[in-house]
Amino acid sequence: MSDSRVWSYSAVLMGSPILLKLFSHDEALASRVFSLIKQYEDLLTVNRADSQVMDINHAAGRHPVVVSRPVYELIKCAKAASLLPDSAFNLAIGPLVKLWRIGFKGDSVPAADEIAARLRITRPQDVILDDAAASVFLAQPGMEIDLGAIAKGFIADRVRDYLYQQGVSEGLINLGGNVQTLGAPQGGWSIGVKKPFAAAEALVGSIEVVNKSVVTSGTYERYFEQDGKLWHHILDPRSGYPLSNELDSVTVISTDSLDGDIWTTLLFGLGVEKGCALLRQRQDIEAIFVSKNREITLSSRRQFRFTPLDASYRLTD
Template identity: 80%
Template sequence: MSDERCLYRYSTVLMGSPILLKLPRHDEALASRVFQLIKRYEDLLTVNRASSQVMDINRAAGRHPVAVSRPVYQLIKCAKAASLAQDSAFNLAIGPLVKLWRIGFQGSRVPSGAEIAARLALTRPQDVALDDAAASVFLTQPGMEIDLGAIAKGYIADRVRDYLRQQGTDEALINLGGNVHTLGRWSVGLKKPFAADDALVGVMAVDGQSVVTSGVYERYFEQDGRRWHHILDPRSGYPLDNALQSVTVISADSLDGDIWTTLLYGLGVEKGCAILRQREDIEAIFVTKNRDVILSSQRRFRFSLLDADYRLTDCTA
């Protein structure tokens, strides 16, 4: 991110990621309340600790439904709908595969084909049973685990945006480890894959938009001369393998950004562009292995290319 205004920066670490809040005025009390809000939602949604509502659901897999709070239930319902979309690379039930690969954690490795096949049998989103009246979730097969890691940050970023508005704040930027949400006008950098943290491909000018980027450079490991990244294809059980290095989604809500970065990653550039031409609420930037930067459109942002090694084009090319 980059901006020339005089800003106050507040930071912490939550959800296993650096959290940054930018404000045009000094307000430590507001920053503290924002971080407390993020922590409350993290405690509800995490699968990286023994205690959370999501972990309660996972521990009861194959045995009984678990009633959860309405916010958690609605998020799970949204995640299931995205998982059941045609050709979806999004899957809320992907937890067993994530734990098998352990990409980004100690002990990551390439599993055997037999191990992957066994875990794939536990990742059917159809086997996540929802009861609207009771706000309960039942994983019908023992060993199933839901993982909301691909959607939780977007949901929480939207709640932070709503809270800041309620507090009368009309200018702020919150970065939840890659999920950026803005109030007012800001410049947001597009990171260069496999480069230094401050190396940018370009910069987006946005006004009150969410910017979510998912890239193969975020978490990966190398084995036998090959790089294995964390964006798993729920259909094969292996990391997605296509022409892309990153997908950035610009939208009003960060929850949509989380869902659509995954969906578009799975679709690839050609199919992704075809889908985006039919939607006015979602825009995207694709960065390919061939160093093409492909824009779906620029209704919600303006993009400036900074790195001469990349070629700027659009979905009509």
């Protein structure tokens, strides 16, 4: 939004451009927010050898690992989401993510028997939790937890809590795909919904929210092309292949960004029709589906206002 009272601070963390907007000039607060993000990234990353999550992975098939409470609670929540009936979300997807290497050097379609072998070590039931000890044990050798789909949401929520605690009542944090907002400057925060496979600034619409998280997951974020097909980074834990349906992206509006992260993946797995049906039972989660055939479907619009911005897309709610 263009408001002369807004101060923007940026950094690159978790491999993404991070943007913080505040209504006061407070360099010190911004740098405390960025260190908080970095602190959590250090606990949760699987892109380096030495995080708490990697400690769990290194001990797979051997012994439980005690982790800090917030990491334990996040893993517990991720396991519960993975065990929902027919869930497309799976916290133990690590071996498949590593096999596909989507978005990294050398990505190509793996052999079917390799995919089948990895599927056998991605069972969420084999993530064994001990509440009293706050320990996590991966029961099969080779298992790997991957929190890549939810780390940003979890961290965005921690930043929101920290800002409130610091007396900030209006602000925004964008962790690259995960936006969490505080308050309602000029009646609401305006957040763009990206146009799939277009220039970074191109939008299919924008939404206005107050005190909400807005999370988008899109096939266009990371992918490679082979054999005339597009292979993207959101994998179907049931087949071991990228989720394949009518969708280009799903945007979820919720209070907590962690819910937004989990639901974008669940809804990607369900598709538009089943996704909307499930959301009718949820007051707190709303979604914007953008389909390959250029349709935009809103599950409802209780928590946001939507403005279409691209005439080549049709709104179908």
